[in-house]
Amino acid sequence: QSVLTQPPSASGTPGQRVTISCSGSSSNIGSNTVNWYLQLPGTAPKLLIETNNQRPSGVPDRFSGSKSGTSASLAISGLQSEDEADYYCAAWDDSLNGVVFGGGTKLTVL
Amino acid sequence: EVRLVQSGAEVKKPGESLKISCKVSGYSFSEYWIGWVRQMPGKGLEWMGVIYPGDSDTRYSPSFQGQVTISADKSISTAYLQWSSLKASDTAMYYCARHLSQLRWGWFDPWGQGTLVTVSS
Numbered sequence: 001q002s003v004l005t006q007p008p009s010a011s012g013t014p015g016q017r018v019t020i021s022c023s024g025s026s027s028n029i030g031s032n033t034v035n036w037y038l039q040l041p042g043t044a045p046k047l048l049i050e051t052n053n054q055r056p057s058g059v060p061d062r063f064s065g066s067k068s069g070t071s072a073s074l075a076i077s078g079l080q081s082e083d084e085a086d087y088y089c090a091a092w093d094d095s096l097n098g099v100v101f102g103g104g105t106k107l108t109v110l
Numbered sequence: 111e112v113r114l115v116q117s118g119a120e121v122k123k124p125g126e127s128l129k130i131s132c133k134v135s136g137y138s139f140s141e142y143w144i145g146w147v148r149q150m151p152g153k154g155l156e157w158m159g160v161i162y163p164g165d166s167d168t169r170y171s172p173s174f175q176g177q178v179t180i181s182a183d184k185s186i187s188t189a190y191l192q193w194s195s196l197k198a199s200d201t202a203m204y205y206c207a208r209h210l211s212q213l214r215w216g217w218f219d220p221w222g223q224g225t226l227v228t229v230s231s
Contacts, residue, residue, distance in 0.1 A: 002154060032214050032215065033215050033217075035217040035218075037155070037218070039155075044205055044221040044222065044223050044224050045147075045155065045205065045207075045218075045221050046220075046221065047217055047218065047219040047220070050210075050217040050219070051215070051217070056219065086154075088154065088155055090155075090157075090217075090218075092213060092214040092215070092216075094214075096171070096172060097169065098157050098159070098169065098170075098171045098172075099145070099157035100157065101154060101155040101156065101157060102154070103154045104154040104155070
């Protein structure tokens with residue numbers, strides 16, 4: 001049972017907009033920043049969004065992040081087949097004194 | 111270019127010890143936290159802990175405290191994750207990653223390629 005809650009799966013067709021939610025509490029998302037990671041099949045995770053909504057260099061602007069209260073969301077617009085991957089949210093947790101991850105969301109492009 | 115290169119896959123028996131490594135290049139090793147993340151087969155990511163190589167300040171997840179040891183050697187820009195007595199449940203992929211910014215506000219970037227540890231009798 002992960003501290004941050006994500007839907008286990010999400011799907012969309014090419015060109016669609018998909019959102020993935022990440023729900024936490026006052027000790028993690030409510031008081032700290034949220035980061036998102038992308039893990040393509042068989043590869044190491046890669047940073048997608050940092051500090052709630054900042055895209056690192058090289059990440060397409062189709063990806064955007066937001067945070068409100070104790071929840072965060074990742075939005076992917078103009079869905080492409082290469083977006084099929086696992087997506088993880090993460091945040092520092094003040095109670096556990098460490099980083100907590102969501103359980104991951106497997107995105108399928110139909 | 112910032113790179114984290116991890117040691118190769120390991121196959122061990124229960125009860126054996128193991129130390130895997132993460133060699134970094136392209137930045138000042140002493141100035142950034144390095145973290146370790148576990149991914150069990152078919153499962154999600156779990157934060158194990160971090161070390162600040164500059165002064166060896168180390169923080170562990172409660173789930174991994176006492177189960178593993180995180181260390182670093184500044185002279186060769188390498189971080190380590192070790193076990194004194196492996197269990198079958200330690201079978202997993204282990205990733206190292208540089209932690210940018212302060213711990214509470216930071217993020218992992220980049221990540222190593224992963225080290226697969228298989229523990230089986």
